[in-house]
Structures are given as C-alpha cells and as structure tokens.
Amino acid sequence: MTADRSLALRRVLAGIGRAVALGFVLLWSVGPIALIIMAAFTPEKEIFSVARRGNWQPTLENFVSLWAKWGDFFVGLANSLIVTLGATLLAVAVSTLAGFGYSRWKSRFLAGSAFAMIALRLLPPIVTTLPLFPIVNAFGLNDTYLVLILLYATFFVSMGTMVMRTFIDQIPRELDEAAMMDGASSLQILRRVVLPLCGQGMIAVAIFVIVYAWNEFLFAFIFTTKQAKTAPLVMSEMIGSLDGVEWGVLFAATTVHLLPVLVFVVLCQRHLIEGLTAGATKG
Amino acid sequence: MAAAMLPSRNPRIALPYVVPALAMLAAVILLPGIYVFWLSFHASSFGQSPVYVGLANYAKILADPYFWRALKNTVIVVLAVVHIELLLGLGVALLFAHGLPFRKLLIACVLAPYAVSEVGAVVMWRTMFDPEAGLVTRWLTGLGMTPLEWSVVPMHGLFLVALLSIWLHLPFSFIILYAARLSIPKDLYEAARVDGATAWQCFRRITLPLLMPAILIAMLFRYIFAYRLFSEVWLLTGGGPARQTEVVAIYLYLEAFRYNNFGAATATGWLMVLTSLALALVYLRKLYREMLARDS
Structure with missing residues (x-):
C-alpha cells in the first residue's frame, strides 16, 4: 500500500x-x-x-526606419540571396556527382581521395584566407559574388558528398545493372535511375548550404567590402557604430534576416535530421 | 557476377564524377594550406617577395605573450563550450526520447537556434546582457547578484562568448545524440525492467555505453569546430579590452590584417592546422580503416 x-x-x-x-x-x-x-x-x-x-x-x-536609413541592408539581403542560391546550386551539383562516383565505383584512389576530402574539411577556414586573400585580389575577384559562392560551396562539398553517397548507396544496384544491360552509359544511369531517387539527399545537402551561406560572417567579412557585401556584414556594421546603435533598427534587421531561414529550418526539420545523421558527422 | 565483367565497373569511369569536387577542395583548401605551410618559414607581407627565415616566425609567436593568452582563452572556451553543450544535449535528448506530446513542434523549438546567424546571436545575447537595461542583467540585480560586466572584465566577456556559443550549437549536439538514443532497441529497456533495474541502472548500463560512440563523435566535431571560434568573439568584444579576450583565430586575423605580421599569422595558421588534425587523429584513423575496408 x-x-x-x-x-x-x-x-x-x-x-x-x-x-x-x-x-x-x-x-x-x-x-x-x-x-x-x-x-x-x-x-x-x-x-x-x-x-x-x-x-x-x-x-x-523600426522596420520603416530600417528601410529609410539602411538601404545597404536590403542590398545586403539581395546579395546574400544571390550568393546563397549560387553556393547551393554549385554544392548540390558537385556533391551529387561525387556522391554517385563514390557510391558506385570502388578503387584505392577513390577510397584515398574520399578520405582526403574528409580530412581537408577539418582544416580551419580562417587559415585558407591568408593565401587566398592576395590571390583573390590578384584575379580581381575581391568583393564579387563568385569568390563567396566558391568558398561556401567548397566548405560544404565534402560533407555534401558523404551525405549524397549515403543516400545513393540506398538505391538498389539492380536498377543500375538492369539499365546497363539495356546499354545505358553511366551518365544515363545517373540521369534516369539515380537522380529521380536521390531528391531527399539533395534537399538535405541544400538545407545545410543554405543555412550556412545565408548566415556566414568570416569569409564575407574578409572578402567583401562594398558591392557583394552580405546582410550579416551590414548587421555587424550596425552593431559596430558603438556610440549610436539604433537598437530598434538593429532588431528589425535581425528579424528580417532571421525569419525566412527560421521558417525554412522548421519546415525542413525532418530532412535536416536525416541529413545530419546520414553524413554530417562522417564528412 | 555478370556485372563485374561489364566495362562500367571500371573505376576510371568514376573519375569525371569525383574530379569537380576534388578540384574545388584542392584549389580552395589543399593548395592554400600547403602554401601557408611554405609561407610560415618565410618573412613576407602582402605584395612582397618572401625571404626564407627558417623557424623565426614560430619562435616569434611562441615568444609573444598575446599568442599565449589567445591560446589559453581558446582552450578555456572550447573546453567549457564542448563539455557543457554535450551534457545539455544529452539531457535534452533523453528528455525527448522519453516521449513527449507535441514532439515535432518541440523539436522545432530546440532546433530554432540552428537558423540564427552568429551576428544575430550576438545581437540577442548582447541585448539580454546589456549592462544597464538587459533583461538578464535586471533579473540578476533583482536576485541580488552582480550582473556580468562583459565589456570590461575579460573573463566575463569569455563567459558570454561561451554561453552564446553553446546556445548556437546545441541543436547540432542534440540531433546527433537524439538520433543515437532513438536507435537503441526498446527491448533492452524492457528486459532490464523485467530484471528489476532502476532508471539509474538503465542509464548507466544501457543508455550511456550505447550512446558513447555518438557522444565521442559529437565531441570530436564540436572540438574541431569550436576551435575555429572567431565571429562571436569578434562581434562581441573584438578581442578587447586590451587584447585580453582574443582567441587564436582573432590573433591570426589581427596579425595578418591589422598588424601586418604575415609571417606570424601563417605560423599561427599552420599551428591551428596541426592541432585540428591532432584532435581529429583518432577519428581519422578509424575512418581510414573503415574506408579501406569498404572501398578496396
């Protein structure tokens, strides 16, 4: 009792x-x-x-004064959007191709290069900015979308490849073999068999790149100054005006920048979790 | 059987598919990394031709008290962030694994900080800890505690950096641990209950050992990523007051882009690479074996 x-x-x-x-x-x-x-x-x-x-x-x-006083911020949002779209398309395309390669063929070179990919991803990004800064300047790429797109996509290519490999591994090989018997080339197999079935993986990769590229600060801070300045950089300038931070305007900017990606993350929750468990910690 | 005979199994066919990814990584990470290694033995500045100086750059930073302070700050923040974050992540994962109403909605809430930029997080935490009007500051004074003077006292600044770092990255640790917890078969717990095990015994004997691999992986990744810490510190304290809250990445940035000590920056950079790889060594070794077993 x-x-x-x-x-x-x-x-x-x-x-x-x-x-x-x-x-x-x-x-x-x-x-x-x-x-x-x-x-x-x-x-x-x-x-x-x-x-x-x-x-x-x-x-x-606050939103009205943001619009009136910080036109820069909205240019920054447009820049962020362009860079995010570019980096996402590039990273998803390259990762899908590589994921297909690593999933369907095996050799020592492939095993070694997949390993190198993962090891390279562990290097701190700030280190690569040191030599890249003069090189980017020499090519006149400073303050362009291209340099940010390339950097953002590259830092997610190894993880993207591992995620895609995991997803493509789940597509039965019998489908490839059947297509092969019909005389399909590897490119045709990719297009007709693999691509229609690996959408989940592509969405997972896209989510990671979108959130990263939309929010990234370090590379934008080092490689853009005016034309290609992204929204987080403009926000940091708002914080930076130490004696006269207009808090209301800053909060409005933070809200405008955050809301779309917040809604996106909440809607894509399932893919985010799948992607992380499929390869985020492998690559 | 027949498939092995088909020319399409020839691994050379895979090359065009993997080369774009490898080329990007080589151009953006590998070659610059090697170049930094080479530069770290040379005296140079932007636009100047490098002169070989041996280990002078390394000697210089190792004799620089600012470097050691930055390293010490980094170690403190990384240790605090990673371990507290994993403990919290584990706690939240177990809470959710117990079964909750509105699970999807609640998970969305826990994941929300993942969508926030570093700049946005700094705006939020700075506002809450504003020395005069911040919400948390007012709570603390209301409870009779001394509020955080993060812009004046270096340790307070680092504390706030650690706090907002944990906040920003908890979703990552949570997802890894939650997914791992869900993959533990339910039968194990049922069998334990039949044998009369207490909740604590279940945790010690089943949950913890089976979660260990995931905990270690999450810890390793968080070590490597927390070590890169830059934006949070830069936007919150800028490394000040008087360079006392610098972390290694801030030190590197300032040496390269403000004080024009390119040699010191490249040496710092290469030390960062070495420590990152050393941290990852155990993981990379295990992965290497797995990959060879899988692919050859």
Missing part, C-alpha cells in the same frame, strides 16, 4: 520534473529569439524601459 503510494508519488514528481526541465529548454532555445522579434515590433523608446508590460502595441516603425 505505502509502496504503491510512494511509487505513484515518484511518478508524479518525475512528471513535474520533466515538465519543468522542458520549460527551461524552451525558454533557453526560443526565449532569445522571441525577445528580439518582439523588441523589433516595439517602439524604439520603449524597448529598454522597465514599465512597458501590459499594453504592448506592436508597431512597424
């Missing part, structure tokens, strides 16, 4: 413990984001005032 009751009590306590823990997890993950988005819709004067609770009237005034 008492044993039963103490067991029930422990169940209830464990349940409460889990609910409290979950509350903390949500506050931790979503709290900072919610705070900034709400602040973006709050009049600049009231953002930091203590006694504003109760009658919160959302306003668009």
Whole structure:
C-alpha cells in the first residue's frame, strides 16, 4: 500500500520534473529569439524601459526606419540571396556527382581521395584566407559574388558528398545493372535511375548550404567590402557604430534576416535530421 | 557476377564524377594550406617577395605573450563550450526520447537556434546582457547578484562568448545524440525492467555505453569546430579590452590584417592546422580503416 503510494508519488514528481526541465529548454532555445522579434515590433523608446508590460502595441516603425536609413541592408539581403542560391546550386551539383562516383565505383584512389576530402574539411577556414586573400585580389575577384559562392560551396562539398553517397548507396544496384544491360552509359544511369531517387539527399545537402551561406560572417567579412557585401556584414556594421546603435533598427534587421531561414529550418526539420545523421558527422 | 565483367565497373569511369569536387577542395583548401605551410618559414607581407627565415616566425609567436593568452582563452572556451553543450544535449535528448506530446513542434523549438546567424546571436545575447537595461542583467540585480560586466572584465566577456556559443550549437549536439538514443532497441529497456533495474541502472548500463560512440563523435566535431571560434568573439568584444579576450583565430586575423605580421599569422595558421588534425587523429584513423575496408 505505502509502496504503491510512494511509487505513484515518484511518478508524479518525475512528471513535474520533466515538465519543468522542458520549460527551461524552451525558454533557453526560443526565449532569445522571441525577445528580439518582439523588441523589433516595439517602439524604439520603449524597448529598454522597465514599465512597458501590459499594453504592448506592436508597431512597424523600426522596420520603416530600417528601410529609410539602411538601404545597404536590403542590398545586403539581395546579395546574400544571390550568393546563397549560387553556393547551393554549385554544392548540390558537385556533391551529387561525387556522391554517385563514390557510391558506385570502388578503387584505392577513390577510397584515398574520399578520405582526403574528409580530412581537408577539418582544416580551419580562417587559415585558407591568408593565401587566398592576395590571390583573390590578384584575379580581381575581391568583393564579387563568385569568390563567396566558391568558398561556401567548397566548405560544404565534402560533407555534401558523404551525405549524397549515403543516400545513393540506398538505391538498389539492380536498377543500375538492369539499365546497363539495356546499354545505358553511366551518365544515363545517373540521369534516369539515380537522380529521380536521390531528391531527399539533395534537399538535405541544400538545407545545410543554405543555412550556412545565408548566415556566414568570416569569409564575407574578409572578402567583401562594398558591392557583394552580405546582410550579416551590414548587421555587424550596425552593431559596430558603438556610440549610436539604433537598437530598434538593429532588431528589425535581425528579424528580417532571421525569419525566412527560421521558417525554412522548421519546415525542413525532418530532412535536416536525416541529413545530419546520414553524413554530417562522417564528412 | 555478370556485372563485374561489364566495362562500367571500371573505376576510371568514376573519375569525371569525383574530379569537380576534388578540384574545388584542392584549389580552395589543399593548395592554400600547403602554401601557408611554405609561407610560415618565410618573412613576407602582402605584395612582397618572401625571404626564407627558417623557424623565426614560430619562435616569434611562441615568444609573444598575446599568442599565449589567445591560446589559453581558446582552450578555456572550447573546453567549457564542448563539455557543457554535450551534457545539455544529452539531457535534452533523453528528455525527448522519453516521449513527449507535441514532439515535432518541440523539436522545432530546440532546433530554432540552428537558423540564427552568429551576428544575430550576438545581437540577442548582447541585448539580454546589456549592462544597464538587459533583461538578464535586471533579473540578476533583482536576485541580488552582480550582473556580468562583459565589456570590461575579460573573463566575463569569455563567459558570454561561451554561453552564446553553446546556445548556437546545441541543436547540432542534440540531433546527433537524439538520433543515437532513438536507435537503441526498446527491448533492452524492457528486459532490464523485467530484471528489476532502476532508471539509474538503465542509464548507466544501457543508455550511456550505447550512446558513447555518438557522444565521442559529437565531441570530436564540436572540438574541431569550436576551435575555429572567431565571429562571436569578434562581434562581441573584438578581442578587447586590451587584447585580453582574443582567441587564436582573432590573433591570426589581427596579425595578418591589422598588424601586418604575415609571417606570424601563417605560423599561427599552420599551428591551428596541426592541432585540428591532432584532435581529429583518432577519428581519422578509424575512418581510414573503415574506408579501406569498404572501398578496396
């Protein structure tokens, strides 16, 4: 009897413990984001005032002043969009080709080069900026979309290849062999058999590159100055004006930059998890 | 059988498919990496022709107190970030594995920081910890605690860097551990329960040992990626006050692009490469064996 009751009590306590823990997890993950988005819709004067609770009237005034004062930011958004699309297309295309190669053929060279790919990905990106900076300048590529597209795509090609290989490995080889018997070339097998069946993998790779390229700071900071400046860089300039940060405008910019990719990540949750488990930690 | 005879199994056919990826990696990472190695033994600056100086660049940074401070800061932040993050990730993964209502929605909430840029995260955490009006600052003073003076006290600055780093990367550790936890067969737990095992015993004897490989992989990746730490520090403290919150990547950047010490920067860069590879050695060895077993 008492044993039963103490067991029930422990169940209830464990349940409460889990609910409290979950509350903390949500506050931790979503709290900072919610705070900034709400602040973006709050009049600049009231953002930091203590006694504003109760009658919160959302306003668009921060977004209006962002539009009026920081045209640069919207150019930055357009640049980010171009760079993100370019890097994603390049990385997905190259990773799919390589994933097909590594999945369907075997040799010592292939094994060795796949290994080298993974090892190279572990090198810190900032190190490569040292020699690349003068080279990029020499080719007149500084401050162009091309240099960012190439850098972003390359730093995701090894992971992308491993993800694609994992997904293509799951397509039965009998399908290739049947096509081969019909005289199909490897390119035809890729186009008719593999491509229609590896969309999941391509989406997973695309998600990683999109989130990375849209948010990246270091390369944009080093390789762009004016024309190709991306949105995070413009935001960093807003923070940088130390004596006169217009917080409302900065929050509005953060919100505009964050929301599309946040919605995207939430919608593509399943692919994100699949992609990470399929090869993120392998490549 | 017959397939082995077909010319299409010849591995040379794979070359055109893998070459674009390899060429990109060679041009953007491998060759620049080798060039940095070569440059680290030379004195040079942008636009100057290099002169061989042996190990002078290495001697110079190893004698530079700023380098050692940057290294010390990096080690502190990386150790704190990776271990706390994995503990939290493990906790959240186990919480979710227990079965929750609205699981998909709740996972989306935990993943949300993954979508946030480093710049965005700095804006958020800086605002919450604003020395005068920040929400957390007000809470802390309300509770009678001293608020964080992150722009003045170096250790406070690094603490905030670590906090926001953990926040930004927790989704990664969470997903790895959660997926690994879900792949543990349910029968094991049922069998243990039949034998009268307590929850703690289940955790110690089943969950932890079976999660260990995933924990180690996540830890390794987080070590290597946390070690690159640049943007969070740059945007939050800029390495200041008085260069006291610099980390290795900031030191490298400043030496190269502000103080024009290209030699010191390349030596720092190569030391970063070596330490990254040393960290990854165990993983790479295991992977190498697996790949040879798979592909030849």
